[in-house]
Amino acid sequence: MSQARPPDPAPGDPSPGRRLLRMARPRATKANALAALLAILLGFAVATQVRQNQSLGLESLRQSELVNILDNATLRERTLDQTARELQATRDQLVSGSTGGAAALKAAQERLDALRILAGTARASGPGIRLTISDPGAKVTSPVLLDSVQELRDAGAEAIQVNNIRIVASSHFNQGASGIEIDGKSVGPPYTITAIGDPATMSSAMEIPGGLSENVRQLGATITITESKDLTVGALHPLSTPRYARPVPQPAPTSAP
Amino acid sequence: MIPALGLLVGLAVGLFLHPAVPLALQPYLPIAVIAALDAVFGGVRAVLDGIFNDKVFVVSFLSNVVVAAFIVFLGDQLGVGSQLSTGVVVVLGIRIFSNVASIRRHLFRA
Numbered sequence: 001m002s003q004a005r006p007p008d009p010a011p012g013d014p015s016p017g018r019r020l021l022r023m024a025r026p027r028a029t030k031a032n033a034l035a036a037l038l039a040i041l042l043g044f045a046v047a048t049q050v051r052q053n054q055s056l057g058l059e060s061l062r063q064s065e066l067v068n069i070l071d072n073a074t075l076r077e078r079t080l081d082q083t084a085r086e087l088q089a090t091r092d093q094l095v096s097g098s099t100g101g102a103a104a105l106k107a108a109q110e111r112l113d114a115l116r117i118l119a120g121t122a123r124a125s126g127p128g129i130r131l132t133i134s135d136p137g138a139k140v141t142s143p144v145l146l147d148s149v150q151e152l153r154d155a156g157a158e159a160i161q162v163n164n165i166r167i168v169a170s171s172h173f174n175q176g177a178s179g180i181e182i183d184g185k186s187v188g189p190p191y192t193i194t195a196i197g198d199p200a201t202m203s204s205a206m207e208i209p210g211g212l213s214e215n216v217r218q219l220g221a222t223i224t225i226t227e228s229k230d231l232t233v234g235a236l237h238p239l240s241t242p243r244y245a246r247p248v249p250q251p252a253p254t255s256a257p
Numbered sequence: 258m259i260p261a262l263g264l265l266v267g268l269a270v271g272l273f274l275h276p277a278v279p280l281a282l283q284p285y286l287p288i289a290v291i292a293a294l295d296a297v298f299g300g301v302r303a304v305l306d307g308i309f310n311d312k313v314f315v316v317s318f319l320s321n322v323v324v325a326a327f328i329v330f331l332g333d334q335l336g337v338g339s340q341l342s343t344g345v346v347v348v349l350g351i352r353i354f355s356n357v358a359s360i361r362r363h364l365f366r367a
Contacts, residue, residue, distance in 0.1 A: 052283070
């Protein structure tokens with residue numbers, strides 16, 4: 001152990017400073033050399049330890065400290081895991097919400113397209129047939145044209161145009177003094193009817209015995225039917241706001257009489 | 258004088274060589290350094306007391322280091338390594354303080 005002993009400086013001794021100086025003088029003794037060696041070792045150890053401490057890594061820690069660090073890391077991981085799960089759930093909700101919104105938007109768009117084609121406010125294109133009735137004798141009357149439109153609707157036509165008038169639910173045919181009027185606009189021969197639908201069904205519906213073709217030919221007019229993969233019904237029906245009819249608010253079914 | 262020079266040489270060597278402490282020695286080196294410092298201060302105090310002996314210094318230095326390391330080793334084996342290290346550091350710190358106080362009284366008479 002060290003040489004910590006109660007101090008008993010003998011009187012008459014040289015002063016401590018001088019004693020220290022005397023002791024510091026190099027003495028060529030074995031013990032002094034050993035002490036120097038130990039001092040070298042001490043300095044080396046101090047420097048090493050300081051340097052080691054500055055670059056402290058996990059490997060220099062004790063088991064209990066490592067366990068502490070591990071515990072902290074586990075706890076933190078659990079918290080972060082929890083947070084991640086919550087965020088994931090929120091994200092899933094948001095994604096499904098937005099896809100639901102997109103689906104609803106798509107459905108609404110499809111409904112709008114269907115209604116616009118029905119109301120005649122949108123151009124329609126697709127497979128269909130084109131009827132051309134040339135009527136040199138002006139024998140074709142409005143009931144014949146109305147028949148043709150009805151036949152086409154029977155055969156599944158989805159959009160119909162006569163000359164450049166779009167036929168919609170409210171279209172009316174009239175035999176005026178100057179000829180045929182559709183929706184108040186006079187239509188003259190030759191009549192060109194464009195219908196979008198299944199071409200084969202519609203053309204065969206036109207050709208059946210007692211059907212439109214036969215009637216038209218009996219009147220002395222000629223009819224040509226052209227099936228096509230891609231036709232366009234380009235005429236538009238001006239949209240008019242109903243003056244009298246009002247939509248009935250959709251009540252609960254129980255309140256209806 | 259020679260030991261003081263040795264201390265400086267050791268410091269310089271340690272700073273320039275970047276030695277890596279072996280894993281097995283890592284818990285013991287700091288305690289051993291503190292113990293050695295205690296021995297050094299004890300030696301200086303002994304010089305001032307007029308009772309310094311080279312041989313006693315060397316033996317006390319070595320035994321201090323070995324005992325301190327052994328206590329830490331024992332604490333590690335018993336599972337109280339960190340607490341025992343703290344205890345050893347405290348004891349050695351108190352001894353260093355008392356030695357330094359004694360040295361101070363010799364040198365400054367205060």
